[in-house]
Amino acid sequence: MSTTTIRLPDELKARVAEAAKRAGTTSHNFILEAIAEKAEQAEARAGLDAEAEQRYARIVESGQTIPWDEMRRYLEGRAAGTSAQRPSARKLAQDR
Known part of the structure; x- marks a missing residue:
C-alpha cells in the first residue's frame, strides 16, 4: 500500500473528524471511504456515458x-x- 499526503484546510479537517466520529470510524477510514465512493461514482458515470454513446451510435446507424x-x-x-x-x-x- 502506498502513502499519499494531502493537505486539508483546518475547517475541512474538523468537518471530517466530526463526520467520522458520527459514523463511528476514524478520520483516516472516513477519508478512504470518501475517496473510494468518489472513484466509484466517476467510474459509474463513465460507464453511463459510454452506454449513451453506444446507444446513440445505434440510433444514427439504424436511423x-x-x-x-x-x-x-x-x-x-x-x-x-x-x-x-x-x-x-x-x-x-x-x-x-
Whole structure:
C-alpha cells in the first residue's frame, strides 16, 4: 500500500473528524471511504456515458428511434403493472 499526503484546510479537517466520529470510524477510514465512493461514482458515470454513446451510435446507424412520449407511456404502464403495448421504432425525424 502506498502513502499519499494531502493537505486539508483546518475547517475541512474538523468537518471530517466530526463526520467520522458520527459514523463511528476514524478520520483516516472516513477519508478512504470518501475517496473510494468518489472513484466509484466517476467510474459509474463513465460507464453511463459510454452506454449513451453506444446507444446513440445505434440510433444514427439504424436511423430509427421511439418518441419519448410514447416510451414514457409504455414505461409508466409497465411500472404500474398494467399491460402496456410496446412502442415500435420508426425512422428518426430529420431536422428541417
